[in-house]
Amino acid sequence: MSDATALGDGPTAKVAPSPARRVPVGRVVVSVVVAAVLVALPFMFPAFRVEQFVGWMALAIAACGLNLLTGYNGQISVGHGALYGTGAYATALLITDLGWPVWPSVAAAGVICFVVGVAIGLPALRIKGLYLALVTLAVATLFPLIIEQFSSITGGGSGLSITTPQETPRGVIERPIRLESPGGSLAPDQWKYFVFLVLTVVVFVVMRNIVRSRTGRSLVAVRDNETAAEVSGVHVARVKILTFGVSSAMAGIGGAVFALNNGRINPSSFTIVVSIYFLIAVVVGGAASVIGPAIGAVAYGLFIDVLSPELPERFKPATPVILGVLLILLMLFAPGGIVGMWRTSAAKRAAKRARAATAAAASGDTV
Amino acid sequence: MMRHRTRRVGLATTAALLAVVTLAATACGGRDDDSGSGSTTTAKEGGSSSAAFIDPSVDCTDYQGTEGINGDTIKIGTVRPASGTYAIYDQVTTGLNAWVTYVNQSGGLKAKDGKSYKLELIKEDDAYDPAKTPALVKKLVEQDKVFALVGDIGTEPNLSVRDYLNEKCVPNIALATGSTQWGNNKQYPWYIAGLPSYATEAHAWIEYLKESNPKAKIALLYQDDDFGQAYEKAIKKAIKGTDITIVAEQGFNPLGGTTPEAAVTKLSQSDADTFIVGLGGTPCPTSLKLKPDTWNPATIVSVTCAGKTALSLAGGKDQGVIAAQATYDPSDPADAQVPAVQQFRKDATAAGLTEQQIDGGITGPGWGFGSLFGLGIENAETLDRAGVMNALWSLDTDSFGLVRDGVTVITDGTEDPWAIEGFRIVQREGDGWKELSPITNWEGKSNSFAG
Numbered sequence: 001m002s003d004a005t006a007l008g009d010g011p012t013a014k015v016a017p018s019p020a021r022r023v024p025v026g027r028v029v030v031s032v033v034v035a036a037v038l039v040a041l042p043f044m045f046p047a048f049r050v051e052q053f054v055g056w057m058a059l060a061i062a063a064c065g066l067n068l069l070t071g072y073n074g075q076i077s078v079g080h081g082a083l084y085g086t087g088a089y090a091t092a093l094l095i096t097d098l099g100w101p102v103w104p105s106v107a108a109a110g111v112i113c114f115v116v117g118v119a120i121g122l123p124a125l126r127i128k129g130l131y132l133a134l135v136t137l138a139v140a141t142l143f144p145l146i147i148e149q150f151s152s153i154t155g156g157g158s159g160l161s162i163t164t165p166q167e168t169p170r171g172v173i174e175r176p177i178r179l180e181s182p183g184g185s186l187a188p189d190q191w192k193y194f195v196f197l198v199l200t201v202v203v204f205v206v207m208r209n210i211v212r213s214r215t216g217r218s219l220v221a222v223r224d225n226e227t228a229a230e231v232s233g234v235h236v237a238r239v240k241i242l243t244f245g246v247s248s249a250m251a252g253i254g255g256a257v258f259a260l261n262n263g264r265i266n267p268s269s270f271t272i273v274v275s276i277y278f279l280i281a282v283v284v285g286g287a288a289s290v291i292g293p294a295i296g297a298v299a300y301g302l303f304i305d306v307l308s309p310e311l312p313e314r315f316k317p318a319t320p321v322i323l324g325v326l327l328i329l330l331m332l333f334a335p336g337g338i339v340g341m342w343r344t345s346a347a348k349r350a351a352k353r354a355r356a357a358t359a360a361a362a363s364g365d366t367v
Numbered sequence: 368m369m370r371h372r373t374r375r376v377g378l379a380t381t382a383a384l385l386a387v388v389t390l391a392a393t394a395c396g397g398r399d400d401d402s403g404s405g406s407t408t409t410a411k412e413g414g415s416s417s418a419a420f421i422d423p424s425v426d427c428t429d430y431q432g433t434e435g436i437n438g439d440t441i442k443i444g445t446v447r448p449a450s451g452t453y454a455i456y457d458q459v460t461t462g463l464n465a466w467v468t469y470v471n472q473s474g475g476l477k478a479k480d481g482k483s484y485k486l487e488l489i490k491e492d493d494a495y496d497p498a499k500t501p502a503l504v505k506k507l508v509e510q511d512k513v514f515a516l517v518g519d520i521g522t523e524p525n526l527s528v529r530d531y532l533n534e535k536c537v538p539n540i541a542l543a544t545g546s547t548q549w550g551n552n553k554q555y556p557w558y559i560a561g562l563p564s565y566a567t568e569a570h571a572w573i574e575y576l577k578e579s580n581p582k583a584k585i586a587l588l589y590q591d592d593d594f595g596q597a598y599e600k601a602i603k604k605a606i607k608g609t610d611i612t613i614v615a616e617q618g619f620n621p622l623g624g625t626t627p628e629a630a631v632t633k634l635s636q637s638d639a640d641t642f643i644v645g646l647g648g649t650p651c652p653t654s655l656k657l658k659p660d661t662w663n664p665a666t667i668v669s670v671t672c673a674g675k676t677a678l679s680l681a682g683g684k685d686q687g688v689i690a691a692q693a694t695y696d697p698s699d700p701a702d703a704q705v706p707a708v709q710q711f712r713k714d715a716t717a718a719g720l721t722e723q724q725i726d727g728g729i730t731g732p733g734w735g736f737g738s739l740f741g742l743g744i745e746n747a748e749t750l751d752r753a754g755v756m757n758a759l760w761s762l763d764t765d766s767f768g769l770v771r772d773g774v775t776v777i778t779d780g781t782e783d784p785w786a787i788e789g790f791r792i793v794q795r796e797g798d799g800w801k802e803l804s805p806i807t808n809w810e811g812k813s814n815s816f817a818g
Binding site for chain 2: 046047048049051052148151156157158159168169170171173175176262263264265266268269305309316317
């Protein structure tokens with residue numbers, strides 16, 4: 001295919017020394033535009049909107065973790081909402097009750113969720129597919145109930161505020177935590193946006209490196225054919241459990257971002273519905289593609305936070321129905337999600353160019 | 368292999384660019400803060416006098432005192448559940464909306480600057496889910512730029528935005544909740560409740576029990592959140608030193624997606640002779656309906672449940688229930704001839720409410736929340752956010768909305784943050800109420816009843 005592309009680029013391409021050293025102009029342009037937009041966003045929108053963007057990042061990070069498990073390793077989890085919640089509550093409790101600083105708390109949330117994930121992953125060695133989905137479904141359903149059961153620690157239905165004592169004109173008040181930019185050059189919401197944007201990029205880069213590595217190939221091998229993978233020397237049990245752990249840690253870090261973004265968490269934020277959101281983000285973006293869950297999270301966020309509030313009052317109660325119809329349409333016309341759609345159209349374009357080039361070359365020969 | 372390398376170049380470029388541009392952006396400074404339409408008021412302008420409870424020059428870092436007032440229109444917002452378990456309270460907002468229509472039909476609210484102001488109300492639906500409230504309230508403040516929030520429903524939803532609104536110095540007026548938390552106006556001066564404190568209500572119940580059944584054995588069902596816990600704690604505090612005991616108690620989680628059936632069944636197996644239902648929304652009448660026929664305790668319900676619409680869902684088991692009442696009930700034949708009720712019926716009908724909505728008992732409080740906001744606008748020395756709050760923190764009037772004659776409406780920012788502190792005890796009889804004990808005002812004492 002690379003030959004065809006070189007031909008299509010015309011005579012100059014033929015002069016270019018080697019295709020391998022060619023600078024991918026399109027890709028660089030796209031990167032610059034994406035980076036510019038990401039940086040410009042918090043300056044273009046009011047604070048509440050910027051906080052919604054951070055919410056999308058939390059969703060993207062958790063969906064990225066689910067994608068590792070479901071997209072690459074083929075294990076279905078409908079319980080990542082519970083791990084997201086575990087990460088959020090762990091962060092909140094460490095900061096508020098134990099007085100930990102923010103970043104160690106986020107890291108601890110990841111570690112705690114890794115351990116919990118490994119524990120949940122253990123039964124996954126024996127059960128697969130739908131049955132595993134059912135087990136994780138139970139975890140997702142139980143989570144809010146567990147939170148309410150231990151209300152003396154978790155605050156129960158009243159929720160939990162992540163607060164620190166702050167000096168105000170009316171005395172010292174426990175105020176929701178916020179990340180202040182050094183020197184106060186940025187508004188708190190803008191600083192929060194950039195801090196978590198960097199974290200999100202880091203998580204996605206780590207994800208990409210895992211997927212591209214030997215480990216990543218063994219994940220896919222286990223997904224495609226466990227027996228063949230085992231025969232080829234892949235330790236199937238270890239791969240499955242560790243994937244569950246790492247995937248859960250990512251969900252936990254997503255939960256930590258959610259908690260720090262909102263400053264207050266309630267069990268109602270971590271119902272079974274949240275687990276479904278993650279699946280939606282993965283499927284809409286494109287399973288088994290690194291950037292897919294991020295695109296899915298943005299698409300979902302755009303729908304829920306930006307479009308649906310603008311619906312006429314009469315249609316607002318129908319929001320879930322509209323979302324459902326859109327999902328069905330997407331799955332009908334683009335089963336590979338947005339990334340899949342893009343890949344298909346790119347392949348089609350390339351094929352068309354190749355055909356055109358071949359035709360041109362053929363006609364050139366005859367003339 | 369080549370594909371591999373180009374991708375890496377792409378991602379690395381994105382990351383590097385992001386880092387560079389972020390640094391540049393940070394150096395350039397934050398968002399342009401002059402985007403607000405309201406002028407930034409400094410120094411004393413907002414306060415009515417040196418003794419004003421709120422002084423924006425001290426209390427606020429970025430005070431937008433007149434945001435939301437555009438020409439002769441004041442924009443206000445409200446958040447309520449129009450969907451979910453508590454959708455029944457949407458009718459509170461229907462009442463508030465009717466009050467706004469009535470104000471606009473009758474020429475607007477007359478402020479002390481001599482001008483009349485019309486109102487524009489923007490409604491949002493949070494389904495009583497405190498996880499959804501912050502984004503909606505922030506949208507109302509930052510995008511719609513409302514002057515104040517009025518009649519926001521629910522303790523947890525209001526708690527979830529308390530720090531935000533107080534820091535922004537945006538008034539949240541006539542909260543449709545009586546949580547004891549609103550008694551802390553010294554730290555959160557921009558919040559004023561539209562209902563009496565739940566602790567005062569619970570205190571009124573126990574005072575009544577002391578007279579009617581001094582050795583009452585209570586079975587307590589309460590909503591397991593701040594709303595229900597306020598009742599629970601206040602009851603426990605009020606029965607200290609009396610012969611009244613709680614023999615059984617059950618918490619009920621409103622967001623758990625279940626009915627209170629299990630809790631009611633357990634309570635019915637106790638030997639209680641008094642059943643207190645500290646629940647809101649439809650779970651309250653549902654629990655009356657679930658009460659087995661073999662169990663016939665004296666039943667006390669929350670004020671949030673003591674209206675025609677809610678009680679009509681009790682399957683006929685509303686007869687004989689006891690409640691503390693601070694307002695008139697338009698559907699009560701005994702109240703029908705009271706001038707305040709007749710005026711309400713006339714104005715509300717003109718504003719588009721149906722007979723059923725007027726009698727339902729839920730639109731009335733919404734109308735009242737609007738009226739309390741109206742008192743703030745009309746009494747403000749200067750028409751800005753602090754001026755309105757300071758007016759509400761120094762109320763001394765006979766009545767507003769459907770508040771009963773005899774219930775005093777007095778506030779004092781530093782001493783008395785509760786507008787309504789008087790109740791009479793009534794019992795359901797037919798479509799109305801029979802008075803069991805007359806109005807008692809606990810002026811300035813509400814905070815002391817909180818458990």
